Amino acid sequence: MSAIATFNALPAGRLEEDLLACLAAPAWAAEVAAKRPYRDRADVLAAAGAAADALAWADVLRGLSAHPRIGERAAGDSQEASWSRTEQSAAAQSADDATKAALITANREYEDRFGHVFLIFASGRSQAEILAAARERLSNDETTERAVVTGELRKIALLRLERVLDAL
Numbered sequence: 563m564s565a566i567a568t569f570n571a572l573p574a575g576r577l578e579e580d581l582l583a584c585l586a587a588p589a590w591a592a593e594v595a596a597k598r599p600y601r602d603r604a605d606v607l608a609a610a611g612a613a614a615d616a617l618a619w620a621d622v623l624r625g626l627s628a629h630p631r632i633g634e635r636a637a638g639d640s641q642e643a644s645w646s647r648t649e650q651s652a653a654a655q656s657a658d659d660a661t662k663a664a665l666i667t668a669n670r671e672y673e674d675r676f677g678h679v680f681l682i683f684a685s686g687r688s689q690a691e692i693l694a695a696a697r698e699r700l701s702n703d704e705t706t707e708r709a710v711v712t713g714e715l716r717k718i719a720l721l722r723l724e725r726v727l728d729a730l
Contacts, residue, residue, distance in 0.1 A: 565730040569606065570599040580726045585719035586628035587621040590614055594723075603727060610723050614716035619708060625715050626678050631669050632692055661689050668696040675700060676707055683717040 563571075572580070574595065581591035593613035600606045617625070672680040680696050687695075699707060 565727045566600055566602055566606065568730040569727060581723075584610075584722035584726060585614065585625050585715065587617055587625040589621045590617060590625070590719070606727065607720055607723065611716055611720055614719050615712065617712065617715075622708070622712050622715060623678060625719075626681055626711070629679055629681055629718075631679055632665065632682060632684060632696070661693055665689055665693045665696065668693055668700070671700060672696055676704070678711075681711055681714045681718075683714050683721070685721060 569577075577595050577598075578591055581594055582588070585591070590610075590613050593616075594606075594610050597609045600609065669680050680699070682692055682695055684692060699710060702710065
Protein backbone atom coordinates (compact mmCIF):
# COMPACT_ATOMS: atom_id res chain seq x y z
CA MET A 563 0.00 0.00 0.00
CA SER A 564 1.31 3.45 -0.89
CA ALA A 565 1.99 6.10 1.75
CA ILE A 566 -0.97 8.15 0.49
CA ALA A 567 -3.32 5.17 0.62
CA THR A 568 -2.10 4.47 4.15
CA PHE A 569 -2.55 8.15 5.11
CA ASN A 570 -6.07 8.12 3.69
CA ALA A 571 -6.89 4.95 5.67
CA LEU A 572 -5.46 5.99 9.04
CA PRO A 573 -7.96 5.84 11.90
CA ALA A 574 -9.15 9.33 12.88
CA GLY A 575 -7.42 9.28 16.28
CA ARG A 576 -4.04 8.27 14.86
CA LEU A 577 -4.31 10.81 12.05
CA GLU A 578 -5.18 13.58 14.49
CA GLU A 579 -2.18 12.68 16.67
CA ASP A 580 0.16 12.71 13.66
CA LEU A 581 -1.22 16.00 12.34
CA LEU A 582 -1.11 17.76 15.71
CA ALA A 583 2.56 16.75 15.99
CA CYS A 584 3.09 18.64 12.72
CA LEU A 585 1.15 21.71 13.81
CA ALA A 586 -0.53 21.98 17.20
CA ALA A 587 -3.58 23.77 15.83
CA PRO A 588 -6.72 21.60 15.96
CA ALA A 589 -8.40 23.67 13.23
CA TRP A 590 -5.54 22.85 10.86
CA ALA A 591 -5.56 19.15 11.72
CA ALA A 592 -9.33 18.99 11.27
CA GLU A 593 -9.15 20.71 7.88
CA VAL A 594 -6.41 18.39 6.59
CA ALA A 595 -8.22 15.29 7.87
CA ALA A 596 -11.58 16.39 6.43
CA LYS A 597 -10.21 16.59 2.90
CA ARG A 598 -9.31 12.90 2.72
CA PRO A 599 -8.97 10.99 0.51
CA TYR A 600 -6.01 12.57 -1.25
CA ARG A 601 -4.84 11.59 -4.74
CA ASP A 602 -1.12 11.97 -4.08
CA ARG A 603 1.56 13.54 -1.91
CA ALA A 604 1.36 16.90 -3.67
CA ASP A 605 -2.39 16.99 -3.03
CA VAL A 606 -1.89 16.40 0.72
CA LEU A 607 0.82 19.06 0.96
CA ALA A 608 -1.20 21.60 -1.05
CA ALA A 609 -4.25 21.11 1.18
CA ALA A 610 -2.10 21.31 4.32
CA GLY A 611 -0.43 24.49 3.08
CA ALA A 612 -3.75 26.11 2.24
CA ALA A 613 -5.15 25.14 5.64
CA ALA A 614 -2.11 26.68 7.37
CA ASP A 615 -2.43 29.89 5.34
CA ALA A 616 -6.10 30.17 6.33
CA LEU A 617 -5.58 29.84 10.09
CA ALA A 618 -7.01 32.54 12.31
CA TRP A 619 -4.41 34.31 14.45
CA ALA A 620 -5.71 32.53 17.58
CA ASP A 621 -4.98 29.19 15.90
CA VAL A 622 -1.50 30.37 14.89
CA LEU A 623 -0.84 31.30 18.53
CA ARG A 624 -2.01 27.82 19.55
CA GLY A 625 0.46 26.34 17.10
CA LEU A 626 3.22 28.59 18.43
CA SER A 627 2.59 27.44 21.99
CA ALA A 628 4.04 24.03 21.12
CA HIS A 629 7.37 25.50 19.96
CA PRO A 630 10.29 26.12 22.31
CA ARG A 631 12.32 29.29 22.06
CA ILE A 632 14.83 29.05 19.28
CA GLY A 633 18.09 27.84 20.74
CA GLU A 634 16.38 26.05 23.63
CA ARG A 635 16.09 22.29 23.68
CA ALA A 636 12.52 20.99 23.41
CA ALA A 637 11.56 18.92 26.43
CA GLY A 638 9.66 15.67 26.42
CA ASP A 639 9.54 12.53 24.37
CA SER A 640 6.72 13.46 21.99
CA GLN A 641 7.21 13.28 18.24
CA GLU A 642 6.91 17.05 18.07
CA ALA A 643 9.66 17.58 20.67
CA SER A 644 11.92 15.14 18.84
CA TRP A 645 11.39 16.95 15.54
CA SER A 646 12.04 20.31 17.19
CA ARG A 647 15.35 19.06 18.58
CA THR A 648 16.31 17.75 15.13
CA GLU A 649 15.32 20.98 13.39
CA GLN A 650 17.39 23.11 15.76
CA SER A 651 20.35 20.74 16.24
CA ALA A 652 22.57 21.99 13.41
CA ALA A 653 22.00 25.59 14.41
CA ALA A 654 22.78 24.84 18.06
CA GLN A 655 26.07 23.20 17.12
CA SER A 656 27.11 26.13 14.93
CA ALA A 657 26.92 28.86 17.57
CA ASP A 658 29.63 30.37 19.69
CA ASP A 659 28.90 31.69 23.18
CA ALA A 660 28.51 35.29 22.01
CA THR A 661 25.96 34.30 19.35
CA LYS A 662 24.05 32.15 21.85
CA ALA A 663 23.90 35.07 24.31
CA ALA A 664 22.79 37.48 21.58
CA LEU A 665 20.06 35.07 20.50
CA ILE A 666 18.75 34.87 24.08
CA THR A 667 18.58 38.67 24.12
CA ALA A 668 16.89 38.80 20.70
CA ASN A 669 14.35 36.19 21.82
CA ARG A 670 13.49 38.28 24.86
CA GLU A 671 13.20 41.49 22.84
CA TYR A 672 11.03 39.74 20.28
CA GLU A 673 8.70 38.29 22.94
CA ASP A 674 8.44 41.70 24.62
CA ARG A 675 7.58 43.35 21.31
CA PHE A 676 5.19 40.77 19.84
CA GLY A 677 3.94 38.78 22.85
CA HIS A 678 4.87 35.33 21.56
CA VAL A 679 7.87 33.14 20.86
CA PHE A 680 10.11 33.98 17.90
CA LEU A 681 9.47 31.27 15.31
CA ILE A 682 11.65 30.53 12.34
CA PHE A 683 12.12 27.56 10.03
CA ALA A 684 15.49 26.62 11.54
CA SER A 685 16.36 23.59 9.43
CA GLY A 686 19.58 24.22 7.55
CA ARG A 687 20.27 27.58 9.20
CA SER A 688 23.09 28.55 11.53
CA GLN A 689 22.39 30.40 14.76
CA ALA A 690 24.10 33.45 13.25
CA GLU A 691 21.57 33.37 10.39
CA ILE A 692 18.71 32.91 12.85
CA LEU A 693 19.98 35.79 14.99
CA ALA A 694 20.17 38.06 11.93
CA ALA A 695 16.59 37.13 11.01
CA ALA A 696 15.37 37.78 14.56
CA ARG A 697 16.99 41.21 14.60
CA GLU A 698 15.57 42.05 11.19
CA ARG A 699 12.07 40.91 12.15
CA LEU A 700 12.09 43.10 15.26
CA SER A 701 11.56 46.04 12.91
CA ASN A 702 8.37 44.55 11.45
CA ASP A 703 4.99 45.97 12.31
CA GLU A 704 2.43 43.63 13.88
CA THR A 705 0.61 42.86 10.62
CA THR A 706 3.79 42.09 8.71
CA GLU A 707 5.15 39.93 11.50
CA ARG A 708 1.94 37.93 11.79
CA ALA A 709 2.20 37.08 8.10
CA VAL A 710 5.86 36.05 8.51
CA VAL A 711 5.06 33.90 11.57
CA THR A 712 2.19 32.18 9.75
CA GLY A 713 4.51 31.45 6.84
CA GLU A 714 7.23 30.04 9.10
CA LEU A 715 4.69 27.89 10.94
CA ARG A 716 3.43 26.64 7.57
CA LYS A 717 6.94 25.65 6.44
CA ILE A 718 7.57 23.75 9.67
CA ALA A 719 4.20 21.98 9.46
CA LEU A 720 4.79 20.90 5.86
CA LEU A 721 8.28 19.60 6.63
CA ARG A 722 6.86 17.58 9.50
CA LEU A 723 3.95 16.34 7.39
CA GLU A 724 6.48 15.11 4.83
CA ARG A 725 8.16 13.16 7.64
CA VAL A 726 4.80 11.62 8.58
CA LEU A 727 4.23 10.59 4.97
CA ASP A 728 7.78 9.20 4.67
CA ALA A 729 7.19 7.06 7.76
CA LEU A 730 4.01 5.43 6.37
